[in-house]
Amino acid sequence: MTDSFKTLLAGVLAAMILFMSTAVLAEQEDTTDGKAVAERVEELKKKVIGLNRDLFILEEDLLFPASTQFAVFLSVDTGEFLKLDAVKLKVNGDIVASHLYTDRQVTALERGGMQRLFIGNLKTGTHEITAFVEGIGPDNRAYKQAATLAFEKGTETAALEIRIEDRSSDYQPMVSIVEWE
Numbered sequence: 365m366t367d368s369f370k371t372l373l374a375g376v377l378a379a380m381i382l383f384m385s386t387a388v389l390a391e392q393e394d395t396t397d398g399k400a401v402a403e404r405v406e407e408l409k410k411k412v413i414g415l416n417r418d419l420f421i422l423e424e425d426l427l428f429p430a431s432t433q434f435a436v437f438l439s440v441d442t443g444e445f446l447k448l449d450a451v452k453l454k455v456n457g458d459i460v461a462s463h464l465y466t467d468r469q470v471t472a473l474e475r476g477g478m479q480r481l482f483i484g485n486l487k488t489g490t491h492e493i494t495a496f497v498e499g500i501g502p503d504n505r506a507y508k509q510a511a512t513l514a515f516e517k518g519t520e521t522a523a524l525e526i527r528i529e530d531r532s533s534d535y536q537p538m539v540s541i542v543e544w545e
């Protein structure tokens with residue numbers, strides 16, 4: 365369904381662009397004022413951008429209905445005890461996302477950024493989420509930690525957050541998974 369929908373979207377966009385460029389060429393033949401044509405082209409470009417945005421929203425609504433939508437976000441409140449390198453996400457035992465981080469991405473996360481690590485569909489019921497975090501921990505040693513959460517997916521959109529935080533009590537990073545209300 366995804367490939368056929370993308371093909372349909374591409375066809376619709378191509379047809380709109382062809383139609384609009386034909387309209388511009390026809391107008392150009394009728395008008396000698398180049399400024400009016402340029403303004404019309406800009407107006408048509410704005411319409412195409414608006415239609416593309418609307419199609420993107422429609423595609424997300426069709427692919428990820430609210431009753432099955434599930435998203436996982438990552439936040440980092442650390443810097444002293446962990447230099448983040450990679451995160452792997454499992455849902456019900458299947459790896460659904462993994463990400464290797466650049467220095468720039470780690471800096472953005474440490475400054476308060478949040479990454480959408482995964483978005484997908486889950487049926488209602490009980491599910492198990494496991495996050496594996498790798499990086500450089502205290503004393504420049506390789507560090508790996510996992511966190512698991514079993515949660516109940518209802519008919520509403522579900523959102524979880526993987527939190528990586530410094531724990532000053534034992535000078536170690538802490539990984540937890542929190543369900544958003």
